[in-house]
Amino acid sequence: MSANQPLKNIAILTSGGDAPGMNAAIRSCTLAALHYGHKVFGFLHGFKGLINNEFILLEEQKVRDIIHCGGTILKSARCPEFLDENNQQLAADHLDNLNIDALIVIGGDGSFCGMLALNKHYKGQLIALPGTIDNDVDGTDHTIGFATAVNTAIDAIDKIRDTADAFERVFVIEVMGRHSGFLALNVGIASGAEQVITFENFKNPGVELQNIAEHIKLCKEKRGASSYLIVAAENLWPQGIDQLCNDLQNYANITCTPCILGYIQRGGSPVPKDRIMATKMGVAAIDAIINGKTMVMIGEVSATIVEVKIKYAVRHKKQVNGDLLMAQNSILDIAELAKINKL
């Protein structure tokens, strides 16, 4: 970074599902900007704050002590009103009236679509930071919040394992992820779940039901497993995991206990990986602004900070790492186990 640059007014907002590490990103953007003499504004409640002109001045003391805090000091929101072009224009007018030269949006791919829309009305620089527990943003290995969410879910599932063992129960545990399986697969593997059902390995309910039922019977009756945990991605099984439990009862007389982990996955103090990555990304965002960049997302690929076109991050669906799927399949090779079972 060079210090001999024109001083700018820089705004930050957080949008969409909050993610642990968003505060660390706000902190590092702010401190890096202040370091170079820029002025920093924080818009509140995501794009709603742009429409309503709701902002605060971000100074050193406001962000000094937030790196360890979950949530976002700038609040977040889903803001369907921002689909309306009049509101996008209003947001751009508010940014112009404050002479904001650059806006940093910390959010997921939905928020980046909002940036594409805003870019038609706002002539300043737009920089994105990937913040979502779902990890479903292309152009970065990980999003801010994902590592913490994985940790939180594993912690919860380890506890469920204790009670499942004690009662020799089968549990179906639903994890978040919207429509992608990063959370389900990583959490499932790391918690040693006997079964992971997610978008990337799902065939159809009929086939899955048969495989799962055979595998449960094999593990419990032939191999003496006392508990059996199924980690299931949300929005996958038709009518949800309660229905999956009903289906297993009706199909194979297997009683399962459903457990939706839910919003605990979004909260909590960010783990070191999220704090460090968010800090690096925040500094890179200010660097990008100083270098005149716009419509780029800051990502991290193979531990190196990268700049990716926002269009790319939005248009490409990031694929779950094949090695991860392979690891899951190799450990649980359900079809094979079922065959052995029949021999």
Ligand SMILES: Nc1ncnc2c1ncn2[C@@H]1O[C@H](COP(=O)(O)OP(=O)(O)O)[C@@H](O)[C@H]1O
């Ligand atoms: N096509 C779009 N045009 C304008 N704004 C959008 C668009 N898609 C999403 N947004 C804005 O981004 C916000 C966050 O998107 P959402 O999908 O809820 O979360 P995330 O950013 O975490 O994926 C939305 O509430 C809306 O304000």
Ligand SMILES: O=P(O)(O)OC[C@H]1O[C@](O)(COP(=O)(O)O)[C@@H](O)[C@@H]1O
């Ligand atoms: O908070 P809401 O509106 O209930 O949304 C729940 C969704 O938000 C998430 O927690 C995070 O998703 P985004 O980061 O894309 O907003 C998803 O895993 C979940 O499907």
